Amino acid sequence: MELPRRARGDELLKPGELAAIRLRLRNVAGKHDLTTVIACAFDRRTRMLPFIYADMHMAPAGVRAIGSAMVDAGFAKTRIVLQQWNRNFRPSKMRLDGRIPDVFMVSSMQIHAAQCKALIQDACRIDPTNRPLIIVGGPKAIYEPWDVFSADPANPWGADVAITGEEYVLLNLLEVLLSVRAGSESMRTTFRRAGNSGLLDGIPGLVYAHDRRDGVADELVDTGIQRIVEDLDELPDPVLGYRLLEPPGRRTTLASLAIPADQVRKHNRIGSLVLTLGCKFTCPYCPIPAYNQRQYRTKSGERIAEEFERLYREYHIRFFVGADDNFFNDKQRTLDIAEALARKVNAGSRPHCKVRWCTEATIHDTLKMKDHLPLVRKAGLWALWLGVEDMTGALVRKGQDADKTIEAFSLLRENGIFPIPMMMHHDSQPLYTRKRQSGLLNQVGLLRKAGAVYMQVLMLTPAAGSKLYVETYTSGLAYKSVDNITVEPHIVDGNHVVASRDPNPWRKQFNLLAAYLYFYNPLRFLIALLRPKTKIPLADADTSPASPTEHAAPHRSKLRQRVSRKVSAHLGDAAVQGFGMWGLSYTVRRTFAWALHLMRGNIKRHTQAPASRIPMRDIDGGPASHALPGTPTPQHTSPEPKDRDLVASSRN
Ligand code: B12
Ligand code: SF4
Known part of the structure; x- marks a missing residue:
């Protein structure tokens, strides 16, 4: 719902x-x-x-x-x-x-x-x-x-x-x-x-x-759905928030001071930044379009350029993740942002030449942007997470298929942008298929061949606020407990199989591990050393703004930097493989035991979506906007009379 x-x-x-x-x-x-x-x-x-x-x-x-x-x-x-x-x-x-x-x-x-x-x-x-x-x-x-x-x-x-x-x-x-x-x-x-x-x-x-009463609420009052801000330039400056971070430590209390500005990057290698919010698609498992009231909201290019610059100058953060749901959602608005950033790069602004960022988009919109990818790369876009889900479109159709996915990957790579597939495994997807592309491993292999350096695969999982959410529970798809272990929120993360009709759901859990292992493994590590996928155009480009003296006489440190960039571009793929194997060791440690529980069976299923046990109402006594089916309603039909004179309450 x-x-x-x-x-x-x-x-x-x-x-x-x-x-x-x-x-x-x-x-x-x-x-x-x-x-x-x-x-x-x-x-x-x-x-x-x-x-x-x-x-x-x-x-x-x-x-x-x-x-x-x-x-x-x-x-x-x-x-x-x-x-x-x-x-x-x-x-x-x-x-x-x-x-x-x-x-x-x-x-x-x-x-x-x-x-x-x-x-x-x-x-x-x-x-x-x-x-x-x-x-x-x-x-x-x-x-x-x-x-x-x-x-x-x-x-x-x-x-x-x-x-x-x-x-x-x-x-x-x-x-x-x-x-x-x-x-x-x-x-x-x-x-x-x-x-x-x-x-x-x-x-x-x-x-x-x-x-x-006794510390427990009699009823919850829901004042309704928020109104959202359309022009994201009205948001407060994100630079302020970084000054407030508590230094990492083992204390139970707070330190006397927040992390000093020059230490922020040490703990915060990646900065996240709101550029746009919302998405025009309506995937039934995704809550984002409804949350955004079907609106698409953006910051202006100038404002984004200014924020990158200030975050770079004050905290030296150079790498950013855009908190976008679909950055290419609206071509014209994307171009406005990219043009503003690219203008800064052309003008030789050091922060803008140095900053690299990544974000999310769909295959469909990436193809629509194909003529503008050089501009987007100039604006600093370095990697793009793409909602590939199931390449064949068997899970959801949002303008993607195997050919379009491969085309989008090669266009991005030609323009110096790393494509990163986000895949979604589901009940009707086999692990491997002969002569067809629908198997999970077939698709992982295809995506690697198409140039994926990193990838993610998650299991389709109930997402609160999505169209399918309540049905996933009422239809008995979602598990309540497995092998007497309750399904707790921390495992409803897409990495654990917690909703499936497969008679052997442990296979699905192992499929996820198999997909990662197929992608990150010692053999691929060795191949990556010889034929790295990270050698794409601009991967070793000099991002420092050129100065006339450097053009005239490149000195030794420039040469060193050049060599170092070339080495990084060459070893990048192997490094990601190493990182992937390290990450996979965590994933195995955390999900292997769950696969064994799934194997033992005794799966109990939900029949109702989680809902409030406390009665909920809106301000007029009607149904609350955030109540899910099964939420009790208050006994009285209209809200209690209000004390408009603001008499101080004696209750705590
Ligand atoms: C970037 C991102 C990530 C990044 C970074 C997350 C991070 N630590 O910063 C990465 C890639 C790591 C990530 C991972 C995951 N993510 Co994520 N991610 C996002 C994304 C795209 C942007 C988050 C963001 O920075 N938003 C911008 C900020 C400003 O918005 P915000 O966090 O919502 O905060 C606003 C309000 O919520 C509110 N607010 C927030 N906190 C508070 C506190 C108070 C007191 C108040 C008053 C208000 C308030 O005010 C804020 C300003 O407007 C969102 C989708 C989206 N567009 O928001 C999903 C999202 C947060 N991710 C989501 C999920 C599910 C995940 C994963 C579980 C993976 C998965 N299965 O998809 C993992 C979890 C990893 C982990 N161990 O934590 C869901 C969360 C759903 C939920 N109900 O909890 C989201 C909402 C996407 C979705 N499906 O709708 N994610
Ligand atoms: S394309 Fe992505 S963000 Fe948009 S509705 Fe589908 S899953 Fe959600």
Whole structure:
């Protein structure tokens, strides 16, 4: 089940609305001296191919975006803690600026839900009078906001509010709270008061506990689907967020200072950056188009050029991942971005000549961009993750087939861009086929031959917020437990077989391992040393802006650099093979045991999609936008009367 769409014409914030709220908050921030800690939940059990390096060396854009928004709005006392780097961090022990923070936020993906809950539970150990306002956001909260509130009176814990949207929703909430905050009252008390008086109802994008008995919410109020910002140039500057990162360590508390700017790159080799959001396709297993309210949103080329430059100059980050869903989604808008970046390169701007980035797109749109790939390469695009899924289109048709995939790969490579296939294994795909291309290994082989240096293959897995999601559960496809082991969120990651009709699903699990092993292995490593796939045009090109003296007399260090670039281009493929084998050792360690459990059988299947056990309603007492089938509705049909006079609540 997808997120519902707002009324046509009301999906977007008014132009300038996000920029305006940032300004308004800046004017009041000084009076409030808020301290905020934002934690990024991370479950280490998810560490394996294909994301094994990026997961630790790339501070996620979500927490950084929220941190940037806080600083931009005038709340400079903000710290971002990544569980990736600070596994012992305990919110109950945190102090910022010598005190318990006013606001504690958690950002989480679905697969990190166990850690997200543990962080909230630990924050709830703080005595209620000093407890910060607890806000949860990110992809977990967007699709399953109800899951951050305990329904168990024997183990009461819970966030105060889940934000099912982006920066604007948070800023809107803060503005409302600060407008009624009495003196130095705790933010949590202000929040409770605002909730009881109906002030939160005008902020689409919240789910909050309306009333708590024995620490457990009686009902959850859902204020509806957020309005999204269309012009991404209105977003706060991403440079701000990098200044807030907690240094990696084994402490349970926080360090006195965040990572200094000149150390950011040491821990954060890859930077992620929002360039565009949304996708025009409607793959039934994907929640992205509905989340974006079927809109496609972009930053301008000038703004992107400026962000690359500042991130390069301030933190020396040179390699970026675009947080795009489909970067080539709209040809004209892609060209606007590429032209702006290429102009900077032509003008000899050092950051733009040095920066390399990669992103995602579809085969279909890549082919439509074929005449412009040289421009896109000049703009710095270095590698493109392509949604190949199943090359034959047996799983989903989005304009791809084997010939088109090969054509897109060769066009990209000719233009100096590495194509990286994202494949999806599914029940009807065999491991190997004779004389046909539908087998998983056949396709892996074909893609390697076509020039793939890296690849990913995941098993089709239920994705919250997708069209197929509920049906995957009600039809009994999704597993509840295997061999008496409950299917927990951290294994619903595409790397584990957790939904299948195959009578021998362990074969599917081994198929994934076989595909990786077929791609990354010692033999291919040796071949890669002799005939590397990384020797593509521009792979060893000099990216330094040329200066007249260098043209006249290339000196020794230039020569050394040239040799080093040539060697890297030659050894790159073998290095990736080595990396792949190392990553595969993690994948085997983590998924082999699951294959054995699948082999033992005793598979119990879901009959219903996960849903809130706490009753949910919208602000008028009707069905909640984020409730899934099976969610109880409150006993009373209309919401309780609100205390419009804002009488302070005695409850904590
Ligand atoms: C880049 C990316 C990656 C990168 C990097 C992730 C990282 N650590 O930075 C890599 C390649 C490593 C990756 C891996 C995976 N990814 Co990924 N990835 C993305 C992608 C394309 C961009 C993420 C991003 O940077 N977005 C930009 C930021 C600004 O947006 P955001 O994180 O959503 O944050 C905004 C809001 O959510 C909110 N918000 C976020 N946190 C908080 C906190 C608070 C308190 C508040 C108020 C608000 C808030 O405000 C933010 C600003 O607007 C997204 C899709 C997308 N376009 O978002 C998928 C996405 C995050 N990935 C997803 C998945 C499933 C995965 C994988 C499990 C692989 C898979 N099976 O596809 C792995 C997990 C690896 C791991 N061990 O963690 C899903 C998550 C779904 C879910 N419900 O949890 C997404 C949403 C794609 C999808 N299918 O919809 N991914
Ligand atoms: S092309 Fe990719 S982003 Fe677009 S709907 Fe399909 S899976 Fe989602």
